Amino acid sequence: MNMRFERCGDMGVIHVEETRLDASVAIEFKDRFRDLTQACEGDVVLDLSAVEFLDSSGLGAVVAVRKLIGTGRRLALAGLKPAVDKVMTLTRMHTVFPIYGSVEAALAVQGTAEG
Amino acid sequence: MREDLPESAPKAGAALPALHWRLPATQAAVRHTLSAQAGTLAALLPMAECRHEAEIALAEALNNIVEHAFAGLLPGEIRVDAVLHGGLARFEIRDDGRAMPAGPLPGARMPSLDAGDPLDLPEGGFGWALLRALTRDLSYRREGPLNVLRFSLPAMPAAADRPAAKIDPK
Numbered sequence: 259m260n261m262r263f264e265r266c267g268d269m270g271v272i273h274v275e276e277t278r279l280d281a282s283v284a285i286e287f288k289d290r291f292r293d294l295t296q297a298c299e300g301d302v303v304l305d306l307s308a309v310e311f312l313d314s315s316g317l318g319a320v321v322a323v324r325k326l327i328g329t330g331r332r333l334a335l336a337g338l339k340p341a342v343d344k345v346m347t348l349t350r351m352h353t354v355f356p357i358y359g360s361v362e363a364a365l366a367v368q369g370t371a372e373g
Numbered sequence: 374m375r376e377d378l379p380e381s382a383p384k385a386g387a388a389l390p391a392l393h394w395r396l397p398a399t400q401a402a403v404r405h406t407l408s409a410q411a412g413t414l415a416a417l418l419p420m421a422e423c424r425h426e427a428e429i430a431l432a433e434a435l436n437n438i439v440e441h442a443f444a445g446l447l448p449g450e451i452r453v454d455a456v457l458h459g460g461l462a463r464f465e466i467r468d469d470g471r472a473m474p475a476g477p478l479p480g481a482r483m484p485s486l487d488a489g490d491p492l493d494l495p496e497g498g499f500g501w502a503l504l505r506a507l508t509r510d511l512s513y514r515r516e517g518p519l520n521v522l523r524f525s526l527p528a529m530p531a532a533a534d535r536p537a538a539k540i541d542p543k
Contacts, residue, residue, distance in 0.1 A: 278404060278407075278408065280403075280432065280436075281400045281403070281439075282403075282404045311428060311432075313429060313436065314436075314497075314499035314503055315436065315500075318496040319496075321495070321496045322496050324491055325494065328492075329491055329492060341425035341429065344425055344426065344429065345503065348483070348503055348506050349484075349499050349503065350486055351486070353486060354491075354494065
């Protein structure tokens with residue numbers, strides 16, 4: 259599970275460098291996310307622009323990491339490919355997570371919004 | 374009386390796109406098959422939106438089989454067969470795991486996201502609901518030692534002004 263953390267001001271970006279977020283990598287995804295965001299206290303942007311495919315297990319893992327960072331911080335999703343966007347839409351997760359076309363867009367909006 | 378030919382009736386000598394997958398019932402094999410067999414799925418469903426929907430539906434169906442039909446058992450075999458007929462890709466998935474419990478198919482409702490607190494969001498229960506939302510004619514039968522799951526997916530994207538597929542209570 260290749261994931262990379264990037265600090266951007268008060269926020270953190272988690273770049274998921276895998277093409278499939280599914281049942282076989284869901285647990286590792288959660289563990290890596292927890293490790294990478296430990297040192298970061300602000301909002302987090304999850305960069306999914308490399309992820310071609312996400313199933314309900316991957317979705318559950320994204321919800322789980324949303325819970326990991328707690329209610330005082332937000333988790334935004336960025337760069338959703340069509341199949342990933344379809345899952346978010348069908349499950350109505352697009353009403354729960356702020357979703358942006360790119361990490362840059364997410365940082366621009368989330369970085370200026372009141373915490 | 375002549376029967377109407379399906380829209381995808383082939384010309385003489387042309388092969389209908391079809392799909393025949395055989396895989397062991399493990400998470401790794403499901404992941405590998407969906408990735409390695411992307412080309413055969415694309416041959417069946419060349420329209421990207423339809424292909425994405427098929428891949429999601431197949432992932433949910435196959436993961437359910439691995440997690441439930443073979444829980445605590447040595448992995449058996451899963452067979453996925455599909456043909457195009459009448460503008461639909463008709464899938465049949467067979468496995469030799471344990472039978473589903475009796476009763477209606479799960480997933481009658483997408484899990485609710487009305488929790489005020491993000492800490493109360495559901496992490497599971499989406500799989501069957503996704504499968505129901507994406508497919509038509511979803512059915513399960515036990516045939517001897519085999520589970521048989523069937524469903525259809527459109528080979529053409531839905532019209533932009535058509536409402537999203539409703540989940541029929543089953």
